[in-house]
Amino acid sequence: MKGKIVVTLFALPFFAVGVWMLWSISNTLFDAWRMQDWAAVEASLIRGGYESNSGSDSDTYEAYAEYSYSYGGERYVGDRVSLSRGGDNIGGYQQETGRRLQSKAASGSKILVYVDPGAPHDSIIDRRVRWGLIGFKSIFVCVFGGFGLGLLIFVWRAAPEKDASRSEYKNSPWLLNENWQTATIRSSSKTAMWGAWAFAAFWNLISAALPFLVYEEVTRKENYLALIGLLFPLVGLGLLVWAIRRTLEWRRFGAAPVTLDPFPGSIGGHVGGTIDLNMPFDPATRFQLTLNNLHSYVSGSGKSRSRKEDAIWQDTLVAHAEPGASGTRLLFRFDVPEGLDASDAEQGGSYHVWRLNLNAELNGTDLDRDYDIPVYKTAMQSRHLSDRTVQKARAVQSVIDDASVGEIIRIRQHASGRQLVYPMGRHAGPSLGGVLVGAIFAAAGWYFAVEEGNRIFGGIFGGVGTLIGVFCLYLLLNSLEVSKQAGNIIAVRRLLGIPVSRKQMHQNSFERFEKKSTLKTQSGGKHIIYYSVSAIDRQGNEIVVGEGFRGESEAKAAMRLIAKEFGLREVSNRDLSHDLDAVSGNPLAD
Structure with missing residues (x-):
């Protein structure tokens, strides 16, 4: 519970920023809607211009005005310029509006304002929606608010923490991980799919306004170097393609869980099992499995902190494929040497993970799945996998390895x-x-x-x-x-x-x-x-x-x-x- 409270306190400010920006957008759009029926009235501009405010990272600008107008036989004074109050530096709207108002005030020209018939003291000069500013605020709604909300949902829907000191977890530490309760383990493909969409959405929201800003820089200021900014939307398109491919992969092959034999996988023994694929059996298709022992750790400090992985051990083999209930069944078995580190069920700051990757090049969408599996120092052997089947698959892998080695080594014959x-x-x-x-x-x-x-x-x-x-x-x-x-x-x-x-x-x-x-x-x-x-x-x-x-x-x-x-x-x-x-x-x- 203590951990949930800490994460909640961390997530709430992000969620609050998103809610605040959502309220700001909603209020702006509501004002724009209700102002469509306001009356257009001529006004005398008393003063106008814009102010600049220098911050630590950038400067912001705010157009200001004071004007007087008559409505219903009464005289009023107003100062609202646009729908959004306060300054910003999104585009050149504030500076251009301020310069225009300053010019009108200097020449004594009349301006057109819009007055609320029901409350004539409410008025505005520009009732148009600034969609660029709306888009900018939407980034905060989606990124900050989405992150905060997602974190809150994740932490409060997560299973309660388990007491690692209890005897059943000391004898079977893999049971501390909710994903390792049985021998059947799902891949991370669905999580990767949603992660791809989240990252693509985040990137495209961040870079959505760039084409408009670049257009303004090039056409008005002839700053052609700004065209480099178009690389960000192009990367965003690439991320969308990546997310679509992950989605197609998930829809084509489904969950495709792995069933381990033995369970858990064994250091000094076997890591083996079966995988059922939702695809027709084709004896010509080659399914490649790679087993990795990885060390995951946090590198750097402060804002430069990032999680990295270091591969400790790796082996590859071709899975034996045969017809199965779902279409294709894969059988595999790795011989794992002693001396390697076991999986860490709780996965804290620095931990070891065993990852099984399944890959196959197919017509259309390729198969690419990762499974984080429990592997411990039990020295257990597979009980249900046929030795003949395993040896047959290993023989196929040996042929592939021999061919690869033949490409690396050039054998020459000389006198000695x-x-x-x-x-x-x-x-x-x-x-x-x-x-x-x-x-x-x-x-x-x-x-x-x-x-x-x-x-x-x-x-x-x-x-x-x-x-x-x-x-x-x-x-x-x-x-x-x-x-x-x-x-x-x-x-x-x-x-x-x-x-x-x-x-x-x-x-x-x-x-x-x-x-x-x-x-x-x-x-x-x-x-x-x-x-x-x-x-x-x-x-x-x-x-x-x-x-x-x-x-x-x-x-x-x-x-x-x-x-x-x-x-x-x-x-x-x-x-x-x-x-x-x-x-x-x-x-x-x-």
């Missing part, structure tokens, strides 16, 4: 044996993006240091930008050559074709392969982990023999290829024990 080449430019996309980001940071640092004289701030920006740029240039311009010569595995690193490092390991001392995540990229909620593969000898020395592999399954495929090309065999614990026994002369060996 086989050579595996990882050429320059293999990380072209992420590297060029990083170089661009680094250049922007470095340019900002130069501007702050040289133009603004802020050397500390500029030095930080410039230093960070330079480091990012140099690192990404290295990723782009380096290459790796791995070969087997006279029983030695040799790895040569080159930069622009020039050797910069050389490592080697004797084939007979090789013990095992080891994979490490070396590069992570993120686009929206989609993560990609790139792995490198190292060869480890019995003394613990290592050399990198492969890199640039997407996901764990692709890294494993690379290990198989490298082992095959160089005739390497990983040494098991039993092999090591046998070798030690042989050295010590243990008569029980074998």
